Amino acid sequence: MTGIFKRKVKSLLFKQKNFWQHFPSNYIFKRKHSLVILDDIYPLPLSAFRFVEFNYYLSAYPTAAVYTTGSSFQYLKVFDTVDNVLANHVKGYPEHSVRVFEFSEYRKINADLIYLTFLHNTHHFLPTIEANSIPFVFTLYPGGGFMMNNKEVENQLRNIFSSPFFRKVIVTQKITLDYLVENNFCSPAAIELIYGVVMPNDNFSLGKTKKHRANRENKNLNICFVANKYMPLGIDKGYDTFIALAKKISLNYSDIHFHVVGTFDENDIDVTGYNNITFYGPRETSFFAQFYSEMDIIVSPNVPFKLADGAFDGFPTGGCIEAGIMGVALFCSDSLGQNLYFEHKKDIVIIENEVNNIYDHVEYYYHNPDQLEQLAEEGLNKIESLYSTEAQMAPRIEIINQAMKSSRNKVD
Missing domain, CATH: 3.40.50.2000 (Glycogen Phosphorylase B;)
Incomplete structure (x- = not known):
């Protein structure tokens, strides 16, 4: 009986390749991430601006990590598994091998701050954010489920902005800023306009x-x-x-x-x-x-x-x-x-x-x-x-740094 039990445990631990992804290094050793990014497409380079932006954060914050669902791969006509996409990514970016993981709703996230892009991602991950009691910043790009003067979207936005863990929203178009302010979704002080997107500098x-x-x-x-x-x-x-x-x-x-x-x-x-x-x-x-x-x-x-x-x-x-x-x-x-x-x-x-x-x-x-x-x-x-990277990333980094500092001060 003991032998059967050992074999089943061994199968669970070593043959199920996704098992250890539920226990990234910060969880096993009780380390805390400075920044966690939650997403549905990364690390696919088909979304160029997202690929460049997230890679920059991983470089700027040595303890940052990305958790991805891969749920939007199909919209880019990529029908591979998250495992395979992650494995291919790590071949080109070996430094990301213990920093980019498949998302699981059962995983405990420990971080100073969570960052997201697009409305649909932020709304989808809001229960995870609140369950883990982590402050968050997000970029409200056009697209990604964001529509003006839409009742369902308005309800999603109000749920997000009323969360006790909301800290800042970055908008990339003035029309978005005006829409949020004119409809009293959140305080103007919580909105930052950074015109444009992040692009490959090379x-x-x-x-x-x-x-x-x-x-x-x-x-x-x-x-x-x-x-x-x-x-x-x-x-x-x-x-x-x-x-x-x-x-x-x-x-x-x-x-x-x-x-x-x-x-x-x-x-x-x-x-x-x-x-x-x-x-x-x-x-x-x-x-x-x-x-x-x-x-x-x-x-x-x-x-x-x-x-x-x-x-x-x-x-x-x-x-x-x-x-x-x-x-x-x-x-x-x-x-x-x-x-x-x-x-x-x-x-x-x-x-x-x-x-x-x-x-x-x-x-x-x-x-x-x-x-x-x-x-x-x-x-x-x-x-x-x-x-340029400086024009786009410098203000984003400043916003994230301020939010992380505020989070740490409250803990202290």
Whole structure:
């Protein structure tokens, strides 16, 4: 009987590969994390801004850790297990081997502070936060379940902001700040506006050394669309408009080519017979350096309130900023007037979600390549001033440090 018991214990401890993930080092040795990040996509590099931001925290705080559910992998067309995704990540980041874990609701979390991004994550993890009595800070990005003037979302926000463990919310768009203040969701003192998202810093140098169209062996004008599909036809992202644009341009210009990166494919909208459109599927961050080196324009004709009432994207989208960093000219819609810093036709082209409007802009810059090159360079300079690691991470680190200090002082 004793032998059977020992064999069963051995099987539980050593054959069940997830077992020890319920007991990370801070739990076994009763150590406390400075910061714990709770998420649903990390460590997938397909979400570039999140990947860069979380990696920065892991570097800045030696005792920080990330717990991930992997519940949103499927939306990026990744159907692997969390175990395999974590194992692949650790191959490239061995220093994360005891710092990134699969989340379990049964795990006790011991930390000075919890950090999250997006509404859906914060609302989902709120019971865990409160069960562990840990203060939290979160970033309320556009998307991720956040919709303005939506009763269900309003209830979620009020639950979050009324939590005794809420400390700060970071917003990245002024429209979000105004919405929170005007509707009395929380004190203005608890809101911090940090415009934009975190982007890979190394890519700025790539944009500055980019060969533009006149100097490339292939002289085609390359126009790209980078987004994932969340609704039929991708109307919220303007995918339908982009394909209509490609079809119209192909009637007059054989040397203008179109490129689609993300979870769209040729089956979403019929493109039979149009050989100037290439689909790449969803891609990791490492793909884009070479890709954007050959792109001239990124078109983002996104439309608010289409995915759902009150749903909207940030301006410019993260995909556009990543392209702009690498010297691609930005053609972006802004029907909500979120733009604070960019100048039309100097460092960006503000487009309408309308084929003829975008067609006219593309045609103009097609015939004026020097102006297109200048537009891309000015856009890169503006993005660098707003989205460098220092500009984005320094205020975030300050907010987190203050929240952790307050947490420690209360314990003391």
